[in-house]
Amino acid sequence: MGITQRKEREKEAMRQRILDAALQLFRERGYDGVSIRNIAEAIEYSPGTIYLYFKDKSELFFALQFEAAALKRDHLMPVAGIEDPWERLVEFGRRYIDFGMKHPDMYDLLFITRAPMEYIENQECWQLGLATHSFFVETVQACVDKRYFRSTDTETIAYTLWCHAHGLVSLFIRERMRMYPEEKREALAQKSFTMIVKMAESL
Amino acid sequence: MGITQRKEREKEAMRQRILDAALQLFRERGYDGVSIRNIAEAIEYSPGTIYLYFKDKSELFFALQFEAAALKRDHLMPVAGIEDPWERLVEFGRRYIDFGMKHPDMYDLLFITRAPMEYIENQECWQLGLATHSFFVETVQACVDKRYFRSTDTETIAYTLWCHAHGLVSLFIRERMRMYPEEKREALAQKSFTMIVKMAESL
DNA sequence: AAAAATTAATGAACACTGTTTAGTAAAAAT
DNA sequence: ATTTTTACTAAACAGTGTTCATTAATTTTT
Numbered sequence: 001m002g003i004t005q006r007k008e009r010e011k012e013a014m015r016q017r018i019l020d021a022a023l024q025l026f027r028e029r030g031y032d033g034v035s036i037r038n039i040a041e042a043i044e045y046s047p048g049t050i051y052l053y054f055k056d057k058s059e060l061f062f063a064l065q066f067e068a069a070a071l072k073r074d075h076l077m078p079v080a081g082i083e084d085p086w087e088r089l090v091e092f093g094r095r096y097i098d099f100g101m102k103h104p105d106m107y108d109l110l111f112i113t114r115a116p117m118e119y120i121e122n123q124e125c126w127q128l129g130l131a132t133h134s135f136f137v138e139t140v141q142a143c144v145d146k147r148y149f150r151s152t153d154t155e156t157i158a159y160t161l162w163c164h165a166h167g168l169v170s171l172f173i174r175e176r177m178r179m180y181p182e183e184k185r186e187a188l189a190q191k192s193f194t195m196i197v198k199m200a201e202s203l
Numbered sequence: 204m205g206i207t208q209r210k211e212r213e214k215e216a217m218r219q220r221i222l223d224a225a226l227q228l229f230r231e232r233g234y235d236g237v238s239i240r241n242i243a244e245a246i247e248y249s250p251g252t253i254y255l256y257f258k259d260k261s262e263l264f265f266a267l268q269f270e271a272a273a274l275k276r277d278h279l280m281p282v283a284g285i286e287d288p289w290e291r292l293v294e295f296g297r298r299y300i301d302f303g304m305k306h307p308d309m310y311d312l313l314f315i316t317r318a319p320m321e322y323i324e325n326q327e328c329w330q331l332g333l334a335t336h337s338f339f340v341e342t343v344q345a346c347v348d349k350r351y352f353r354s355t356d357t358e359t360i361a362y363t364l365w366c367h368a369h370g371l372v373s374l375f376i377r378e379r380m381r382m383y384p385e386e387k388r389e390a391l392a393q394k395s396f397t398m399i400v401k402m403a404e405s406l
Numbered sequence: 407a408a409a410a411a412t413t414a415a416t417g418a419a420c421a422c423t424g425t426t427t428a429g430t431a432a433a434a435a436t
Numbered sequence: 437a438t439t440t441t442t443a444c445t446a447a448a449c450a451g452t453g454t455t456c457a458t459t460a461a462t463t464t465t466t
Contacts, residue, residue, distance in 0.1 A: 003463070032317075035452060046416045057453065111379055112315065114235075130382060153394070160367065160395045160402075166379075167370025176314050176369075179333060191356070192363045199363075199402040206434070238423060249445045260424065411464070423452060436439070
């Protein structure tokens, strides 16, 4: 009964074709700029076909979010090899910001875009994101354990650092830094990262 | 020739009626959840009428953003009365976050929502926001002048603090704190604010 | 191998969106 | 009283997400 297996493979392949097309279009024109019809056209199928593979646009969105989460993990997790927790933490932060700057659409998808979040929590992408977040918190915990900070409130430290990094990236990619000349923005972000690292050192 | 004046008054009144209806609907259902037809229905006019007062939906958006900017200014500017720059800065930060938490839609409109930002810069709302931002930077400068910080890089200090506050608010209102139980979120935000203040003290 | 059943894909339809425009009725100016 | 200006409307256009009856192809059963 190899037919059912082949069918399943084909179904999976189709799903992936839709996702690939959606992801590409999405990168080019942003999430709202892409319609189901656009995606259908890209893969040379009718709009209705999309709905045989995804319940609605938001499910397609979640699938894309999963891809984004995987991309982010691949961007961040190499730092797991860094022995010293403080160095690991700093490099994690640097890479987090770097990910946001290099893949603004992906970052947007993960951390800014409005989505029915109550539905997402038992979704693969959320699990993936949660794992990366846990790794971050554990790194902070390792720093606390090694007395890199005076404070021992791991949760608040982690959250505070995250707030800064997220604020930095999201102000940048949602164009709320227009009071600074364009060529200075990245440098300012860089300086701010250095500053928060210094601030954290004396925590 | 009192007629032209009356006409002008009426035109202004109509504009305001549209804005009021839009703002109310927007608060209830969010920006994307409100259509031009919805607004038209609310004021009992045809959709086309809206376009006699606003070039397009984005101009209506900018007008709303202006209202939001004014609300924010009213929420923040009372701190101008605080003599000591450090106390003023801390209170400014507290109120900034408080504004975001209390008026998430307004905050969203000002700092998160995607909009054609290149067009906005010579708009009233941008000027208003810029003024508030300048006040913030000046307060930081006053702190620098009075040697509240070791660092003298006013621009980076201000930007770093802004990043933290914006990150805090936007993670909250875009529901990216779901890894923390709901009843703990506000307390965590509170603790993080206290922490960044402590961190800033030793800058 | 032929007929029946299952599956995949379609394309038209529905109710919505932002926006434009020809036409109309009322008000103002002549 | 007639012309001009103004304010507004209704219909239309091209787009959106989504559903569904129908069709075409494939697989299963006879």
